[in-house]
Amino acid sequence: MKSRYLPLLLVVGIAALPFVTDIALGRSWVRLLDFALLYAMLALGLNIVVGYAGLLDLGYVAFYAVGAYSYAMLASPHIGIHLPLYVLLPTGALLAAAFGALLGAPTLGLRGDYLAIVTMGFGEIIRIFLRNLSITNGPAGIDLIDPIAIGGFSFSASHTLFGFTLPGIYNYYFLFVGLTTLILLMSKRLEGSRIGRAWAAIREDEIAAKAMGLNTKNLKLLAFAMGATFGGISGVLFAGFQGFVSPESFTMNESVMILCMVVLGGMGHLRGVLLGALLLAILPEAFRPLAQLQQSAFDQVYLDPANLRMLLFAVALIAVMILRPEGLWPSPVRKRELHDKEGDDRPLPPSGQPTGSDSVPGHTGVSAADAGGVA
Template structure:
């Protein structure tokens, strides 16, 4: 129903305020444990942005996309090419972000158009191929004209700058020291909040319902007057645009990108976040992204010391055990909670509970 019109309970409002306060002080708490953790948090937010974009395609419209990272790559490369010494272009971020989103959107339609008649496994294979094609292009577009600088990637990418305010350097504001990652954290948090709000609005709209109709039953959707062709393309385009924005932020934050960042495994990771968190559920997807970014990092820092303490030496390499535990976690999840940590029907139960 109309979410905006629904009265919020004071308890829920209090909860929102507490969460917001916690998120605001979080980077300073994390910085105590090391700036690395702030960076990891930023990465988690980036992945949450990506997963939210993919969720439109996979969760809302039910179209399995295994090449999603390509849009992230397109967004990142657009940023890198328009704001680095590579072409000696240094456009401001408010100009690049829309261009990156638009470029990714175009690629989304390019992928969507030929795959409209495909579903399930077949669609997955084609999208997987698409993701690889984009990566291989990025890898090889250094000759005859150097566009992407090939496998070397593009370096010294401009950070986000608003006027004189540079997001990559440390600065003091009101007596507090804001390091580069902390500043990016706040910027990404704003992006995340905006993208979550946009996704919620999309889900609860005429177009969102059309996506769900296609996911549920395409033939019935058509008979009800839904133009499945354009509505599917819209899902690809919207998902890709969000991916492109996340890609741009990634490029500016890392200041260096290469095709290696946009490999198939990354697509699979983002998909795993969506599935693990709960396809179609916005909060589930965010949770999935946060968990799948943090758990491997926590394991990285704990596996080796724990083994040393227990056996006096490292028996299994951290990298190996991380993937092992990660795989195990996914298998267990799918056995015991096949529709994700927060399944999307929770939204509807919540709705039922609040309606008289």
């Protein structure tokens, strides 16, 4: 019974969620759901890079920013251009992908640590530009951005359906649910495809992957650009949904938060990532009472909830890596991989057999520590 009715139950549940939330917790929570779904899309995008291809991207929010600002500049009074969504969504996606390729092309051939630090720097650089360029209106950002609209249907406006008046946040909810589902589906298909297998191979052993004829650099670039594309799309939606953008929405902390969602949920496992995203996106709300509690107890907020929350995320990140690297809801395969590595139960050649690898100097690729079967 469980498996037959589960999909139906899920659909009904998802459709009913905003209404139930509205009644039980209030309208602001519906808005929170919308944001949670935006984060889910971002996390799914980053999952392609980190989870599938095994590349640590610490500046993922930069692609989100590129998407958001591309929409903000081309659909607002700021420049005075108002292009429609069907032009701007692909524009944002392509622009983000282009930035991804631009950043990835020179650095993806290098070892993973370098990529991590370069992406981290890149995230900051994009923000510095956004803050200082006049075309992006500096620190003030851009406001009065056009709402997302398809045909004549504006998502921000209230619409009446069967006698019910649905405010914009409901429209966005259903739009975001649809798009998240789409991204999930695409991820799922990628995972099981020839390309997905190649990514997994690179993640596991880059040198063996090369020897099997995989053009690792191009494949990594593809993952990177693909992740960036999803980031760009999320950015476009964010700008239209929120109505204004400013550089402060795209800080390093945001990148770390998205990474947390992927890692805590379970790298490479779609359900886990989804769970991680929804959980962490809602969590800040749970911290709000903390400030009120302090306020009422001491007449002052001693521990800033925003800092406390990031601190908690960071500690969770470390704890998960040490105690449960596969995340809260891992894929079965990933679990095997991460747990076996420690004891490395692969049979070793009997002693006396030389594992004598002629060491070979090189300036690219993985290090000795990566090279499985260390002597």
